[in-house]
Amino acid sequence: xxxxxxxxxxxxxxxxxxxxxxxxxxxxxxxxxxxxxxxxxxxxxxxxxxxxxxxxxxxxxxxxxxxxxxxxxxxxxxxxxxxxxxxxxxxxxxxxxxxxxxxxxxxxxxxxxxxxxxxxxxxxxxxxxxxxxxxxxxxxxxxxxxxxxxxxxxxxxxxxxxxxxxxxxxxxxxxxxxxxxxxxxxxxxxxxxxxxxxxxxxxxxxxxxxxxxxxxxxxxxxxxxxxxxxxxxxxxxxxxxxxxxxxxxxxxxxxxxxxxxxxxxxxxxxxxxxxxxxxxxxxxxxxxxxxxxxxxxxxxxxxxxxxxxxxxxxxxxxxxxxxxxxxxxxxxxxxxxxxxxxxxxxx
Amino acid sequence: xxxxxxxxxxxxxxxxxxxxxxxxxxxxxxxxxxxxxxxxxxxxxxxxxxxxxxxxxxxxxxxxxxxxxxxxxxxxxxxxxxxxxxxxxxxxxxxxxxxxxxxxxxxxxxxxxxxxxxxxxxxxxxxxxxxxxxxxxxxxxxxxxxxxxxxxxxxxxxxxxxxxxxxxxxxxxxxxxxxxxxxxxxxxxxxxxxxxxxxxxxxxxxxxxxxxxxxxxxxxxxxxxxxxxxxxxxxxxxxxxxxxxxxxxxxxxxxxxxxxxxxxxxxxxxxxxxxxxxxxxxxxxxxxxxxxxxxxxxxxxxxxxxxxxxxxxxxxxxxxxxxxxxxxxxxxxxxxxxxxxxxxxxxxxxxxxxxxxxxxxxxxxxxxxxxxxxxxxxxxxxxxxxxxxxxxxxxxxxxxxxxxxxxxxxxxxxxxxxxxxxxxxxxxxxxxxxxxxxxxxxxxxxxxxxxxxxxxxxxxxxxxxxxxxxxxxxxxxxxxxxxxxxxxxxxxxxxxxxxxxxxxxxxxxxxxxxxxxxxxx
Numbered sequence: 001x002x003x004x005x006x007x008x009x010x011x012x013x014x015x016x017x018x019x020x021x022x023x024x025x026x027x028x029x030x031x032x033x034x035x036x037x038x039x040x041x042x043x044x045x046x047x048x049x050x051x052x053x054x055x056x057x058x059x060x061x062x063x064x065x066x067x068x069x070x071x072x073x074x075x076x077x078x079x080x081x082x083x084x085x086x087x088x089x090x091x092x093x094x095x096x097x098x099x100x101x102x103x104x105x106x107x108x109x110x111x112x113x114x115x116x117x118x119x120x121x122x123x124x125x126x127x128x129x130x131x132x133x134x135x136x137x138x139x140x141x142x143x144x145x146x147x148x149x150x151x152x153x154x155x156x157x158x159x160x161x162x163x164x165x166x167x168x169x170x171x172x173x174x175x176x177x178x179x180x181x182x183x184x185x186x187x188x189x190x191x192x193x194x195x196x197x198x199x200x201x202x203x204x205x206x207x208x209x210x211x212x213x214x215x216x217x218x219x220x221x222x223x224x225x226x227x228x229x230x231x232x233x234x235x236x237x238x239x240x241x242x243x244x245x246x247x248x249x250x251x252x253x254x255x256x257x258x259x260x261x262x263x264x265x266x267x268x269x270x271x272x273x274x275x276x277x278x279x280x281x282x283x284x285x286x287x288x289x290x291x292x293x294x295x296x297x298x299x300x301x302x303x304x305x306x307x308x309x310x311x312x313x314x315x316x317x318x319x320x321x322x323x324x325x326x327x328x329x330x331x332x333x334x335x336x337x338x339x340x341x342x343x344x345x346x347x
Numbered sequence: 348x349x350x351x352x353x354x355x356x357x358x359x360x361x362x363x364x365x366x367x368x369x370x371x372x373x374x375x376x377x378x379x380x381x382x383x384x385x386x387x388x389x390x391x392x393x394x395x396x397x398x399x400x401x402x403x404x405x406x407x408x409x410x411x412x413x414x415x416x417x418x419x420x421x422x423x424x425x426x427x428x429x430x431x432x433x434x435x436x437x438x439x440x441x442x443x444x445x446x447x448x449x450x451x452x453x454x455x456x457x458x459x460x461x462x463x464x465x466x467x468x469x470x471x472x473x474x475x476x477x478x479x480x481x482x483x484x485x486x487x488x489x490x491x492x493x494x495x496x497x498x499x500x501x502x503x504x505x506x507x508x509x510x511x512x513x514x515x516x517x518x519x520x521x522x523x524x525x526x527x528x529x530x531x532x533x534x535x536x537x538x539x540x541x542x543x544x545x546x547x548x549x550x551x552x553x554x555x556x557x558x559x560x561x562x563x564x565x566x567x568x569x570x571x572x573x574x575x576x577x578x579x580x581x582x583x584x585x586x587x588x589x590x591x592x593x594x595x596x597x598x599x600x601x602x603x604x605x606x607x608x609x610x611x612x613x614x615x616x617x618x619x620x621x622x623x624x625x626x627x628x629x630x631x632x633x634x635x636x637x638x639x640x641x642x643x644x645x646x647x648x649x650x651x652x653x654x655x656x657x658x659x660x661x662x663x664x665x666x667x668x669x670x671x672x673x674x675x676x677x678x679x680x681x682x683x684x685x686x687x688x689x690x691x692x693x694x695x696x697x698x699x700x701x702x703x704x705x706x707x708x709x710x711x712x713x714x715x716x717x718x719x720x721x722x723x724x725x726x727x728x729x730x731x732x733x734x735x736x737x738x739x740x741x742x743x744x745x746x747x748x749x750x751x752x753x754x755x756x757x758x759x760x761x762x763x764x765x766x767x768x769x770x771x772x773x774x775x776x777x778x779x780x781x782x783x784x785x786x787x788x789x790x791x792x793x794x795x796x797x798x799x800x801x802x803x804x805x806x807x808x809x810x811x812x813x814x815x816x817x818x819x820x821x822x823x824x825x826x827x828x829x830x831x832x833x834x835x836x837x838x839x840x841x842x843x844x845x846x847x848x849x850x851x852x853x854x855x856x857x858x859x860x861x862x863x864x865x866x867x868x
Contacts, residue, residue, distance in 0.1 A: 001682040007780040009766030010682055010714045013547040015773040017721055117722030282726040287740060338737045338758045340595065340608035
């Protein structure tokens, strides 16, 4: 009897790229729901626009590259990239900017570098950076959480604002839009206000921006779910958040009136989302155990530096992109010691 | 566990996978009906191929030496049954390369008549270790765990100290149960073999490492150890985790010692032997029998009654399957060895060799076809499971790019090809395949380099010789010339003196004539 010949091992553990991506999408649900709760339907529309654009873009590029698009689109990676980008965008951003960002992420940052696994930069963050630099006004025009403004953006309102411009909303627009807590803090500090005064504002909750802190908590929950399932390693989020807390804590200890309390850094912007879902993008991050700690920690430090002294209120995107460039070097210098190389026996 | 006071170490990574031992472990070892034809490859071991001692048409008896070790690292081969040599030719064998290799084929006569065998060495404790090693060498014993390295060579520890002999009874690969059955049914042989090996290498203590999924085997060995009051024997039960039976992994599990990267267990005073090898050693020394049969696990959903069989070396796999009630409708794949490190066979006509511990006839969903590979997303799952603590994703990257220097920077040769990385890979990349490719390429270029070095040395030597000869010739000429010159200046050559004198006379004559002419004018 004849049999087919294949290479060992002959067993497969049943893991699949689709499963990995699917779990990450699942883990994003609590945080996404929280965002929707505080910022209304624009969040959902953004995700829909970005995802649709991403899938169409990926399909088109793969056809142009002469590859079968079905398997690649089915791996869910494009959906995930676009989803992450959408979460980082202001909920009522004009639709064409979201389309531009999502298409840029998939076509330029991902596929032109060779597709999944070959892109040196995090596509979602590169697209975010592109939009932030190109449309700084729109990109910093965030909504005020519903618990503050007293108005939750409805689906028709979000549709109007996104597809026909803010003018379509009239008075409501002014009521619901406002600076992000990070932006608020930045502006106030630049006007030489003390932290103790700034903290009087209603914008602040228990440990971060009101509403924002809860979004952060729900993303944290999703992130812990991913660690629990072994999809991501604890090292990058741990490195990033402890480094951010530590540096923020040092400056806070030096002068608590000009440097916000450390928890503010964690729960006011994209730090939690960034730590668990963006910095951990395996393709562009460091992969050695020690390297992941260093990579995460460096992102944390950069986030603090850019937030405190840089030109933009939030810094996760730039920090991640900067460290993407350093990841191969970090990996090279942090190779783990191989089995049998201990006690001075270098293989 | 019997040895609770000793700490156990745990190696990095590894897998907890379904062990599939139950299918074949329950029934006792059966003898197989003698096949009509035995095909014996001359190389079933690591080292040089054996040299045939018989011709086509020769009658051979069971246990008769039919091919002898051709080098120090080589192994004898004996007839597994009596019969006639019908063919000595290159035939397909069970080897990953799929290439044919020289084999001796015996048509058996059904009598299974033994040749005269050497005397048993009952009192091995008084025997010279060198004589015992010679007996193992005669018996053609090689490592039966799959490595097939000649045991007489491995146990030659002259000049080195061995404190610990480790008997590898882990049998960590799924499906395989031949060692388990051996320990349950012949624990005495295993212990005897271990004692003989211990005597040969003069080890102070013996550790037997066994996974905790073999309680019957553990009980049987423990009883044997207690009964014979072997205080220097320790049976150490390790948790079931693949690949705890890897030599370096087991050593670490039992002793906490890491064998240096690129080194041998002997470098840290340890020698490892497989349980089945130990039992065969006992057979050779205490009964004077060569290695002509082995226990083989035949399992998988593709065979009717999985189990363990005692099989003459050279038996075709198909004969084993017949013995087990034939194939089921599910039979779709044939694997020799375990599902993690074994290799697929194209054909069931291939013969059992000394290293064949298991054949799996896999069902379609049991041993599935490989899924199409997609791009590496650098998720690092492979890093988490690698027992050699390598970075499989980096190795893959460099192997794929044919950057073999970088693969060596990444310690390619510490890879034991256990397959854990490929097992967990979400992109289904055949990682081990890439590492084997890189290793083969490096070996090939190494050989190429050695060859060209050799050629270059030969060329340089030839050039140097030519130069030397030329110089010698020149020196010789110079000497002759010098000698001549010396003679000339000394004027002791009569002929030359004559010529010179004649020349002088001619010159004088000419001068006189000239003067005369001048005067006349």
